[in-house]
Amino acid sequence: MSGVFQEIRGSADDLDSWRVLITGELPSFQRVENPAGGEFHGTLHRQILDRISAHLIDVRTARHVLHRTPEHIRFTPEPLYVVNFQIAGTSTFTQAGSSAPLQPGDFAVSSSLVPFDWEFDGDFTVFMLRFPQTFIDAPAQSFLPLLGRSVGAADGFSAHLSPFVASVARDPDLLRGPVGRRVAQNLVDLFTTSFLDFLERTRGDRAAGTPVFQRVTAYIAEHLREPELGAASIAAANFISTRTLQAAFQDHGTTVSAWIRERRLAGVRREIGDPMLADRPIGELAERWGFPDQAHFSRVFRQAFGESPKQWRARASRDESGARERDLSWLLEIEPSTGWL
Incomplete structure (x- = not known):
């Protein structure tokens, strides 16, 4: 990536234009489908802060599905975690054999190394935070039980985290300027705390001894x-x-x-x-x-x-x-390393 901060806005009124918008020049991060057909409108607001990227997605359509396959995984340069936060509408996120129903305020964490399906019925708004797995000082194996699980808006630490995430998603100014990267890193740290809190509360009958x-x-x-x-x-x-x-x-x-x-x-x-x-x-x-x-x-x-x-x-x-907002015409010149949804 050539810059520390980049900002992209765009919208599309058909699925083909939407695919171009969210992908840029890279191989797609996932396959995008609109099984029910009919009217479609999507808006994207992406902010890239060094190696952390935040994505606010709003889609108006009858049904929308994302599929990440082994072919997509092969073209991902480094292992990533992606936090999928539901702001409006409902969805079902499936990964590693588990399915997570998401209501507003809920979120699911996913690994870029594992295929997933994400299905939406009706209009929706989601906020996604993507960052390298090395940003978390814990082995990737420790988060495997989280994949395909829903962390509810009222669950433990998440009851405090969800309102903050929603406010960041709705106020892009929080990710701009000198404090922007700090806010992004704080989001990573807070989500990590929520992951660990969720794992501790749901440990159940897993072995008491820590590997x-x-x-x-x-x-x-x-x-x-x-x-x-x-x-x-x-x-x-x-x-x-x-x-x-x-x-x-x-x-x-x-x-x-x-x-x-x-x-x-x-x-x-x-x-x-x-x-x-x-x-x-x-x-x-x-x-x-x-x-x-x-x-x-x-x-x-x-x-x-x-x-x-x-x-x-x-x-x-x-x-x-020199950070400034980019319009859709700039998106067509986006560098490969920044072109993912």
Whole structure:
């Protein structure tokens, strides 16, 4: 993506135009169908804030269906979570063999790695938040029980979260300006809290013991900024051997050091690009995230993101100050990495 903030608005009065609008130049994120035919009108408002995107969709039609298939998954560059929040109308979201009926204020979390079906009967409005799975400091396996489940507007923490999400969806100004990325990141954090709250309340008869990988990744998330964090200290704090620790990460296709590095880099990148921290030296922010060696930090940052920390800060500042709303004619020139519904 070439910019930190991008905003797209558009509307369509037929299904073919709607597909062009929501897809851009990318292979489609899902197949869109209108089985009942008849009149159709859809509006899209998409805001892209670095690697987080927010989508407000309003559709007026008799029936609307989205299908995500293995073919769509093959063309997705990185694993994503998508929060599907129902604002108006009703729908049924199905993933991983479970179906979630959604009423206004309810939401379902989905993984881009698993096919889904999302069916709407009648007019509807939804808000979707999409972000990389690495933004959550928990293994993807821990969220598998959530797929295809409805988190109700009155369920636990969600009773407090749903009104806030609805207000953000209806007020796009909250995602603009210097605080926009903070609001987007706060939404990710709040949804994560709601996921964990839901899993805890619905754990039921699942095994009381927490798997090693889930336990140690939760520990890493709590101690991520500590410079001495490493395999030895993590193993000792969790009363396991380093061999057991390393094996747990190998089973998930990664290593302890890679897991820590990816999340530290994501954290420091957010802070370097945050306009409210523009007066803080890059070296200071890097050290806070466990990168005391500036040469090493610059090297791994460039390897991960394709530009230096200084270049990223300059681009973030430039794009933030130049952020403006795009019209539909600009949409036709959208870059491939930003063209998903």
